Amino acid sequence: YDGHGDLHVGITNSRGVVYNYDQEGVHRAGSGWEQSISIPLVQPDMWELLQHWDNLLEEFSLEEAWLPHRYEEEQHNCFTFALSFVNRVRQGRGRQPLSKAQFTQSFLLPHTTEASRYLTLHQLLADREFYIVPWAEQEQ
Numbered sequence: 001y002d003g004h005g006d007l008h009v010g011i012t013n014s015r016g017v018v019y020n021y022d023q024e025g026v027h028r029a030g031s032g033w034e035q036s037i038s039i040p041l042v043q044p045d046m047w048e049l050l051q052h053w054d055n056l057l058e059e060f061s062l063e064e065a066w067l068p069h070r071y072e073e074e075q076h077n078c079f080t081f082a083l084s085f086v087n088r089v090r091q092g093r094g095r096q097p098l099s100k101a102q103f104t105q106s107f108l109l110p111h112t113t114e115a116s117r118y119l120t121l122h123q124l125l126a127d128r129e130f131y132i133v134p135w136a137e138q139e140q
Contacts, residue, residue: 007112008020008022008078009078009079009081009082010029010033010036010078010082011041011057011081011082011085011086012038013053013054013057013058014050014053014054015030015054016030017029017030018030018032018033018036019057019061019081020078020081021061021066021071021077021078021080021081022071022077022078023068023071023073024068024071025066025067025068025071026061026062026066026081028061037111037112037115039107039108039111041086041089041107049089049093056085056088056089056092057085060084060085060088065084066081079100083098083100083103086098086103086107
């Protein structure tokens with residue numbers, strides 16, 4: 001990713017299947033997202049939510065709001081799908097919904113900024129023909 005253009009967003013179930021929305025509707029992808037940034041949305045101590053996550057996601061993805069003809073590139077897109085699901089889960093837990101700006105600031109920017117730093121460093125090293133190798137295990 002070169003920092004220009006839009007990114008595609010999805011939500012995974014507990015088995016790593018990515019639910020994502022575009023002009024063709026909701027897709028469920030078991031592969032093709034290997035070069036993605038994974039952003040944890042659920043704390044490990046929320047085991048009761050984790051037990052219902054897959055069902056919540058599947059039911060949500062089947063709603064009329066996510067039919068192909070409802071897709072709109074600027075206002076009703078993959079980001080809307082992800083944020084709407086997060087807000088549905090938050091609402092079910094008695095929490096206030098997040099705005100696009102809050103969601104971006106709290107969840108996306110910290111992770112994308114960090115990934116961008118590492119990608120930039122990797123590109124600089126690769127352009128200068130450096131090799132990156134793991135440290136040798138220290139003898140005990």
